[in-house]
Amino acid sequence: MSDAIGRYKQQAAAWAVEAFFRPGMVVGLGTGSTAAFAVRRLAELRAEGRLLDVRGVPTSVETEALARSLGVPLTTLEEQPVLDVTIDGADEVAPDLSLIKGGGGALLREKIVAQASRRVVIVVDAGKLSPKLGTRWALPVEVLPFGWRSQALFLESLGARVTQRQRADGEPFLTDQGNLVLDCAFGPIDDPEMLAARLGTRAGVVGHGLFLSLTTDLVVAGPDGVEHRARQD
Numbered sequence: 001m002s003d004a005i006g007r008y009k010q011q012a013a014a015w016a017v018e019a020f021f022r023p024g025m026v027v028g029l030g031t032g033s034t035a036a037f038a039v040r041r042l043a044e045l046r047a048e049g050r051l052l053d054v055r056g057v058p059t060s061v062e063t064e065a066l067a068r069s070l071g072v073p074l075t076t077l078e079e080q081p082v083l084d085v086t087i088d089g090a091d092e093v094a095p096d097l098s099l100i101k102g103g104g105g106a107l108l109r110e111k112i113v114a115q116a117s118r119r120v121v122i123v124v125d126a127g128k129l130s131p132k133l134g135t136r137w138a139l140p141v142e143v144l145p146f147g148w149r150s151q152a153l154f155l156e157s158l159g160a161r162v163t164q165r166q167r168a169d170g171e172p173f174l175t176d177q178g179n180l181v182l183d184c185a186f187g188p189i190d191d192p193e194m195l196a197a198r199l200g201t202r203a204g205v206v207g208h209g210l211f212l213s214l215t216t217d218l219v220v221a222g223p224d225g226v227e228h229r230a231r232q233d
């Protein structure tokens, strides 16, 4: 990550925490480098004596570890099934604020947390903006290990070039649920709703990175500063 992109991610995340987190809230904590900046900003505000009673629901084991290391109080969706607001990153953002997520492999918990949130704030650097989903990023699809090659063939039949995600040591990447991720290069996706519906009917597919109609607010940072866009319903 270049210094400039890191700075934009930090600016977007810090802006969102200050704009959307309020005392007493229960908040979703996203996964990835941009979401981590939000967790760090929350910890900084706590050190200043602000937002001390905000509790977070982490979207991954990684985010849970970060929040714990910074002393951010955590709770669970079992205890708090409705969240006030979630701040999370994204891999690709279309003009209608639909997303591809899952670059960090946390797509399933991220979607569960987003769907449980009254407000979903996505924080990105300007390089994540895209004219059409699929143009810049392959779609991550989480599949059960059982029968995964059948799912890979199914995804190919939908037009994807499929790659099983691997760790740096060459072993299969496993999600926090112990599932596999198949990265599906579809190219620009003309009808994300139809693709999401097809994926939703397939046994063995437990999640996918299309986040449609979930974003309520987008915070983008780039060379021209920080911009906030609210979804137009």
Ligand SMILES: O=C(CO)[C@H](O)[C@H](O)COP(=O)(O)O
Binding pocket: 030, 031, 032, 033, 034, 035, 088, 089, 090, 091, 100, 101, 102, 103, 104, 105, 106, 107, 110
């Ligand atoms: O969806 C995600 C993790 O599953 C991340 O939010 C997404 O990959 C963006 O990551 P980063 O902020 O590091 O660019």
